[in-house]
Amino acid sequence: MPAREQVSYFGAGPARLPTSVLANASAALLNYNNTGLGIAEHSHRSALSSNILTQAAQYFKTLLNIPNDDSYTVIFMQGGGTTQFSSVVYNLVGYWVERRLRKHGGDLEKVRADLKDMKCEYLLTGGWSLKASQEAARLLGDEHVSIVIDARKANGGKWGIIPEEKDWSLVEKKDSALAYFCDNETVDGVEFPSFPNALESAEGEEDERLVIGDMSSNILSRPVDAKKYAVIFAGAQKNIGTTGITIVLIRKSILDCQPSPVTLRALNLPIPPIMMHYPTLASSSSLYNTLPIFDVYIAGEVMSQLLTSGGVAAIAAAAERKSSSVYEVIDKNPTVFTPVITDTRVRSRMNVCFRLVKGKDGRDLEKQFFEEAEKKGLLGIKGHRSVGGGRISCYNAVGEEEVAKLVAFMKEFATKQGHTYLTLN
Incomplete structure (x- = not known):
């Protein structure tokens, strides 16, 4: 049987973790902070667990250079990046609806008329972005999904390129509930070199295009201008930690502007399951249910090491x-x-x-x-x-x-x- 230092692991996920982090974690599993209990045995609602959550969220914000002005909130969720395919649709469509409801003074019929043109936009560059678009169509219907690009159509039926922005088919910003792209396609080996210029919005623009960045496989691997995104999400198991948690960075204004279930039901729109409802999770500090604190601890340890290494x-x-x-x-x-x-x-x-x-x-x-x-x-x-x-x-x-x-x-x-x-x- 080979020792750990005798093998080099290049798997796509779950991925290699720093040996020093695992060594600390093995001790923490037996006795964390001299409490006599392992970290996985402590209550997720204890002060100890709360400190782990707060510290990990702060590390994440620091690494992404996000100001401490409460403009963005960090949520720890379960279900991997795939669960976010649903979550972003529920919450961003909800935000779109509530904004229009307020704009129209609560007139539901005007919102219903606007809803006919509402689209969720998807940039298809590989298998994961395709799955994300398919989930949106499953929840809302094909009529509310707009494919901005399908790289296969410009590449002989195969993934492998990102079409030039001049060839993208974007809808009017007022009709766009969200614009999703997968920053790095893990299976197909395609990565956006930078934030797409076509998705830019002017600061303070009323009908801003709300960009969703799926960074499950390249999070914290390069600088990111978070202000350009409404939501960034990433499963932890490639660059941050162990399988079990997903980190979601969301603009606070989206949390503060969500419709009631009564409104969604009246418009025949899907109501988000409680565990996919960002405001509920944010208001409970990610602890609406039992969160795997050990996985958050691992993520915090990894991010701490990233900070100290430059x-x-x-x-x-x-x-x-x-x-x-x-x-x-x-x-x-x-x-x-x-x-x-x-x-x-x-x-x-x-x-x-x-x-x-x-x-x-x-x-x-x-x-x-x-x-x-x-x-x-x-x-x-x-x-x-x-x-x-x-x-x-x-x-x-x-x-x-x-x-x-x-x-x-x-x-x-x-x-x-x-x-x-x-x-x-």
């Missing part, structure tokens, strides 16, 4: 170095490796997707590559079951020395296949 700027620089070194060895060995994403502008820094060509004698190099990698302690590099191939995830806790070890193996493997390492301009 913050998001340092993380972003390391992420660029790690992914660039992997892409380089793929690009310089074209007779062995083939990148899934050929447009270098939208290649993911978090999930490097690739395939292996057939050997000269017809051998399956992919199978051989994975087997040899595992023997060397390089684990978790198989692609998602839906697409196959290889996928190397370079999340925050994956060290640069681990990536260097993997790159050395890839070069060695290519050399054994008779390939000469190329020099690229």
Whole structure:
């Protein structure tokens, strides 16, 4: 059985965690803060748990450079990023409805007339954004979902690009309840290089386009201008912590402007389940029900370590170095490796997707590559079951020395296949 330090793990999630965090957590599970009880045994409503929640939320805001002016609220939820596909629809449509109800002086019939043109906008760049749009259609009906882009239509039926913004089909801002995009598509290896200019709104604009950022696989890996988003959400299990919690950053004005169930029922709109209702969770400090405090503790420990190691700027620089070194060895060995994403502008820094060509004698190099990698302690590099191939995830806790070890193996493997390492301009 190998020791922890003998393996390097590049799985797409749940992902590697810092060893020091796990060491502290193992002690905390037995006896937290000399209380005689493990952290998982303490009441989620205790002062101890409240402090863990408050500290983790503050770490998150600090890392994202969010001012302490109460303009944004951090909520810890369960159900992963997939639950947020539903939650954002319930709460953002609710916000859209309540704003119009107030604008029309409570006249429900005027809101009903406006509702005919209301749309939830989706940018489809991979499997996760597709699932998000499908959930919106399931809850509201196809007539209330607008597909801004479908990358497959511009790429021969396959994911792998982000169409140019001039080709996007955005609705009028007054009709848009939300505009969702997945910042990094984990399965398909596509990442937005920056916030899309087309989704920008002027400060103080009455009919602002409310942007939802799904950052489940690249949160805290680069600086983010949170003011441009109405909601940012991320499952913790890739860059922040363990499976079990999802962090939601939401603009407070959305929490303060939500319709009653009576209003939603009158308009034949779905009423959010209580555990997906952001105002309820925010008003109870994420403790409407029993929250897994141990998972929040892990997230706080990871974020504390990120802060002490240089913050998001340092993380972003390391992420660029790690992914660039992997892409380089793929690009310089074209007779062995083939990148899934050929447009270098939208290649993911978090999930490097690739395939292996057939050997000269017809051998399956992919199978051989994975087997040899595992023997060397390089684990978790198989692609998602839906697409196959290889996928190397370079999340925050994956060290640069681990990536260097993997790159050395890839070069060695290519050399054994008779390939000469190329020099690229």
